[in-house]
Amino acid sequence: MGGYGALVKISPHDKVLIDGRLVDIGEEISRTFSEGDRLVATPSSGLLRIPQAEAEVVKSCIDEALISFGALSGVDDEQISQFYAAFARRLLDVDIFNQIRVVNDKDVATADALGRSTTRLLLSDSMKQDMIEALGLWGSMPTSDSPVDEVVHDGWTIESHSAPLGVIGFVFEGRPNVFADATGVLRSRNVCVFRIGSDAFQTAEAIMRLCVIPSLEESGLPTGCVVLLPSKTHACAWALFSDRRLSLAVARGSGSSVALLGEIAQQHGIPASLHGTGGAWMVVSETEDLERLSRVVQFSLDRKVCNTLNTVVITRDALSNSLQAIIDGVCEAARHRKAHAVLHVDEQAFDALNSCNVPSICATQMIEHECIGTEWEWENDPEVSIVVADDLVSAVAMYNRYSPSFVLSVMSDDADELEEAWRTSNSPFFGDGMTRWVDGQYALHKPELGLSNWQNGRTFSRGGILSGDSIFTIRYRVRQTDSMIKR
DSSP states (O other), X not given: OOOBSOXXXXXXXXXXXXXXXXXXXXXXXHHHOOTTOEEEEETTTXXXXXXXXXXXXXXXXXXXXXXXXXXXXXXXXXXXXXXXXXXXXXXXXXHHHHHHHHHHHHHHHHHHHTTOOOTTTOOOHHHHHHHHHHHHHHHHOOOOOSOSEEEEETTEEEEEXXXXXXXXXXXXXXXXXXXXXXXXXXXXXXXXXXXXXXGGHHHHHHHIIIIIHHHHHHHTOOGGGEXXXXXXXXXXXXXXXXXXXXXXXXXXXXXXXXXXXXXXXXXXXXXXXXXXXXXXXXXXXXXXXXXXXHHHHHHTOSSOSTTSEEEEEEEHHHHHHHHHHHHHHHHHHHHHTTOOEEEEEXXXXXXXXGGSOOOTTEEEEEOOGGGTTOOXXXXXXXXXXXXXXXXXXXXXXXXXXXXXXOEEEXXXXXXXXXXXXXXXXXXXXXXXXXXXXXXIIIIISSOEEEEOOSTTOOOSSSOSEEEGXXXXXXXXXXXXXXXXXXX
16 A cells, blocks of 8 residues: 555444455544555554655755755765865864764764664764764775676677666664765665654754755755755655665664664665664684683773674583683673673573673573563663574574674684574674674675674675665666678
């Protein structure tokens, strides 16, 4: 279900077909629906109402972006590089950044008063530096019009050229540094329209006004290349991801809201890059270097983001030797944050704790295996699940069954075990050390536009790290030298 204004009067008991089920429209929608509003039906959340005003705001923004997309074909590469340099220079300007920080402080205070997490909202000096580094990477990224492939026939040649995809729609969580990510699409001559979470909205407007728009104007790029939706509503995000003129929909964050946005995009025929549930897993088999194991655990828990260590599965043979090192790593991460730690343990791990030194800063809670896929959304106190499996094969099977198919680290001295886990695990990000390496800028020297796990299936023809240079389509060009060629 989806078009504008076909319904003028509706009643609570009118029904729509959603995923094979007849569902009542309901009291709220029947009461608030007005002519020109739009209804979107989703399997997980039922009917969603998009007010006409929100839909028209999104339509206007995408109209502007499409015009700018066409104009980008007449812009040279140096102008795009100049934009990134100008953006970085404005972030480095003390007066400009202080103006942004004043607005950000207000956003943080408001979010804090509402009891929301502010860990990712605070525009710190380190976040600013990460943005500047990302802009530098985008600015220095080489571009080429050379064919990516070529097939030579008698008398003619066909070339494959990468080409920009179009308008990229982003829905970001409340992190101010997403601007450096979003503007990365310009490097491959795409344009973007994005919505940012309400907690960071004022900060986002300040960055647009003081940095992005002046930098676009200075470098001679159309200002519609980067568009921030002037709305905080969820309906605005729904309208964005249901506009079929989008070439790609990218939802950052995790949980049910990302899944819902993915449903909306996909049912409107829009390719989507979705994160899904976060939380990294580690399988610990027999290993002698317990100091390394402890450090790997500690450095996987430096702060809570999607690739933070969430679940540890220990093989039975490794339990007595390795559990203490794992606890030490978790507790050291907590001490570094001047915090406490929380361990969610199954019955076997709980019994083994009797033989370990568990510091007072560490609390333990029991957990059933059916719950070990839960992502612990901790603010300051590191939180980890620890469970026991019979052997490595069982541990990997546990990962495949309960995890969000995201990050897997395997700690083992047995090379054959590592290869077995690599071969049999449903993991797009696999390693043998800390889990926090899963980041485009850190790992690939390419600023990251989004991560995709395999929770809802494997991604088509690309890795799970979405970067600006991976958003493209292919054009074919033929050069014919023999006029006698015919079919």
